[in-house]
Amino acid sequence: VDKSGSIRFHNVTAEEFVTRTPGQLTTPKDRLQTSIANTLNVSRENVDVFTVLKRDNANGTFLDVRFSAHGSPYYAPERLNGMLGYRLRQLEEDVGLSVLMVGIDECIEEGRNCELSCKNTLYKSNVPIAVYTNTSSFVGVNAFVQAECVCEAPSPSLTCLNGGFLVNDHCSCPEGFEGPHCEMLGIGFYGNGYALYPPISPCNMTRISVELSPQQEDGLVMYIGPLNYNPRLPVQDFLALELVKGLPVLLLDYGSGTIRIEHRHRYPQGKPFTVEIVLQPQTIEMIVDNCKLSTCMSLDAPKGPNRFLNVNAPLQLGGAAVNLDYLGSLFNWTYVPQDKGFTGRLRNLTINEKTYDLSIPNRVKEVDFGYLFGPANVTAAKCPPWFGLDNFDFAGVLNVNWAEKGASVSYDSVRVNFSIITFDR
Numbered sequence: 001v002d003k004s005g006s007i008r009f010h011n012v013t014a015e016e017f018v019t020r021t022p023g024q025l026t027t028p029k030d031r032l033q034t035s036i037a038n039t040l041n042v043s044r045e046n047v048d049v050f051t052v053l054k055r056d057n058a059n060g061t062f063l064d065v066r067f068s069a070h071g072s073p074y075y076a077p078e079r080l081n082g083m084l085g086y087r088l089r090q091l092e093e094d095v096g097l098s099v100l101m102v103g104i105d106e107c108i109e110e111g112r113n114c115e116l117s118c119k120n121t122l123y124k125s126n127v128p129i130a131v132y133t134n135t136s137s138f139v140g141v142n143a144f145v146q147a148e149c150v151c152e153a154p155s156p157s158l159t160c161l162n163g164g165f166l167v168n169d170h171c172s173c174p175e176g177f178e179g180p181h182c183e184m185l186g187i188g189f190y191g192n193g194y195a196l197y198p199p200i201s202p203c204n205m206t207r208i209s210v211e212l213s214p215q216q217e218d219g220l221v222m223y224i225g226p227l228n229y230n231p232r233l234p235v236q237d238f239l240a241l242e243l244v245k246g247l248p249v250l251l252l253d254y255g256s257g258t259i260r261i262e263h264r265h266r267y268p269q270g271k272p273f274t275v276e277i278v279l280q281p282q283t284i285e286m287i288v289d290n291c292k293l294s295t296c297m298s299l300d301a302p303k304g305p306n307r308f309l310n311v312n313a314p315l316q317l318g319g320a321a322v323n324l325d326y327l328g329s330l331f332n333w334t335y336v337p338q339d340k341g342f343t344g345r346l347r348n349l350t351i352n353e354k355t356y357d358l359s360i361p362n363r364v365k366e367v368d369f370g371y372l373f374g375p376a377n378v379t380a381a382k383c384p385p386w387f388g389l390d391n392f393d394f395a396g397v398l399n400v401n402w403a404e405k406g407a408s409v410s411y412d413s414v415r416v417n418f419s420i421i422t423f424d425r
């Protein structure tokens with residue numbers, strides 16, 4: 001259940017969901033299972049739909065469905081939801097039902113469940129849920145998400161990632177993993193790629209910080225916003241950080257209009273600089289290099305009555321995996337982020353004190369991890385050019401010592417391309 005994805009359907013009962021659709025040989029549940037299997041490129045037997053639960057809230061009655069899928073390890077929830085959310089239309093067509101959201105998010109509508117900070121918490125009951133009809137029955141796990149009006153806090157326990165281990169209250173990490181918990185801190189982009197990471201929750205105050213070493217003057221650094229337009233849930237919130245003629249520009253929409261904050265101060269070429277974004281209900285700040293002078297601090301107030309960034313989609317670095325011009329026209333954004341990706345390196349992304357581990361994106365295109373690893377003493381083992389993602393634990397692969405500085409890896413949702421990588425497991 002902890003590694004489950006979730007979908008909220010609209011206009012369907014639990015009974016209809018597990019019963020054969022009139023005129024068809026299959027139930028919506030069967031078709032969902034097949035659709036998930038096709039999207040993830042796994043066999044149908046590896047997909048388990050284990051919760052079918054009717055939910056009532058102020059907006060109406062919905063059907064919440066939870067599922068898991070596995071290749072060799074189980075897929076992380078962000079990955080399941082991200083990949084299905086990306087192909088929402090296909091999913092709706094396959095199942096024959098309309099979807100309210102992929103990745104059930106009780107915090108997406110500002111002020112609905114919480115006045116200020118909001119966090120989704122998953123509850124599980126030991127009592128199973130059952131759906132009976134004349135022709136079928138379904139017994140599953142009773143699990144549901146509820147909004148908790150607090151800010152998502154980093155886990156207090158000190159866990160070392162990526163093969164690191166604990167020594168006297170701090171992590172001893174393998175080479176290339178420099179974060180406090182052995183996070184991989186950097187990632188490189190060539191201007192046409194992106195890397196997707198888990199979403200962020202709305203907080204009373206959100207502080208985002210990232211270090212940039214650009215190699216070109218223009219490009220989208222970060223996009224936190226919708227993957228697609230859903231007329232049943234028209235939440236237009238987004239944040240975009242971009243470089244325009246070498247200057248950082250922040251676009252932000254809390255849900256009632258886009259603001260654009262632009263820095264006018266030019267930075268010495270070729271030197272890394274840090275951009276810090278502080279989101280609060282009444283103010284939005286962008287600070288460069290922690291400098292307190294008015295030339296490197298920009299401040300604005302949000303447009304309209306909305307006060308929070310509500311996004312139920314992955315955080316995207318280095319570029320966007322979606323067509324922003326198209327989304328911008330549907331959502332009526334006043335300013336639309338550029339479609340050109342970032343060229344250069346990003347380092348040390350932190351959001352509300354949490355350091356992001358950039359080594360495990362949910363989905364990437366044309367990125368460069370290898371640049372960040374020093375030359376390693378390894379006996380190289382060559383991989384075949386294409387691997388099915390099922391064949392190995394991807395996080396494990398990234399823990400290898402890279403044989404060459406400058407080696408890069410790119411993969412899309414189902415395939416890994418190791419054609420220019422050599423590694424040793």
Ligand SMILES: [Ca+2]
Pocket residue numbers: 110237254255306307308309310
């Ligand atoms: Ca909002």
